[in-house]
Amino acid sequence: MTGEGAAPELSSIPREARRFQGTPAGIVTRFVANSIDALVVAVVLCTMYLGYSAIIFMLDPRTFEFPAVTFLASLTVALVVATLYLWLAWWLLGRSYGAHVMGIRVAGRRGRKLGPLRALARAWFCVFFPIGLFWCVVSPHRRSVQDVVLFTSVVYDWRPRTPAGPDPQPPAVGESPGMPGAAS
């Protein structure tokens, strides 16, 4: 009654989806997740721009004009925001919003969440080298360039919360697939 030992675990995951939980995610799922994350970053950037404009409007409404933004500045801010977003998401939650929607998460060794340094390195790597994601198409273990370099993986995990301990089927980084998380 107390569920000790090998008591069967009840799960809210659909029966047809249980067999691939913990296995490496493929390019389609990861690309869709990355696209959702890109939209999230775009929404954040728009919000920041509108907020910045509102502040300028409140300071001097009579001469208000929408601030001109250069491409370089926009790109720089976008890269920084994306890096911060992915870093915090992978470090604190194990998955970004896009990964959450698609039911995947970024895992380190033994299926655990990434540490802050590795999460930051992976976020920076994915933002500045997004093409590395596509290496998971030909990788036998579905690992992107970022996964190979940083010993990470991206696995299917439909559970809403990231487990604190090892995965039920831990995808050992050296031998299992992976691909940069919800994002790359």
Next chain:
Amino acid sequence: MADAQTSPGSRVVPRVSPDAQRALDVTLGLAGMTVGAAVVAVRTAHRVTAPVTRLLWRPPLLPRSLHPATILEEAARTGRAEQVALRRRFEVLLDAWAPVLVEAVVERIDLTRLVREHVDLDALVASVDLDAAVARVDLDAAVARVDLDAAVARVDLDAIAATLDVDAVVARADLDRVIARIDIVRIVEEVLDAIDLPAIIRDSTGSMASETVRGVRMTGVSADDALSRVVDRALFRRRHPERPGGPA
């Protein structure tokens, strides 16, 4: 001299005639006088001959070891010792021969028939206080000496169980009373604690558990699998077992 008269109750009552009675009294009187005279004579003779007898038993001129009294006492002592020795020897012989003799006798006798015909066993057993006898028996010690495991191992419990009418047993059982003794509320609480039902409900009813999201995810998984299959075929590569569609 004496007649016998039969009474109505067939008891014989002797009847003595007066002459005979008188003769009998005279005879007894003479006998008494004779005995009294004899006693007086003996006492007198003893009193007269006592010094002589003492001299004969203990002659003063002879050493004590040669006195007739001493010799006779010694003979009596020797005889007594011989008697004790003989008795011991007889007992030894009896111990040696009695079992042999009894065995030889018992072999020739059907004791069972003898006891059955001549002993009232019912009366014998009825006179025994079996309760007192059982009360004196240390049943715990007796049971402790029994190898119950070996005894039970020889029992064919399967065969015994096969003869049980379980349906009848269950039909006689008062299941309502059994269920009434079960603390269902506590069991349910333990189950809920073990399975974390609130978390499952949250997971199942969350926004990410909708059919749309589930369909998108399953579509993504299928697309991943299809694309991996194409790539594997193009690269002449076997499917990896870790992938969802890979071999088990």
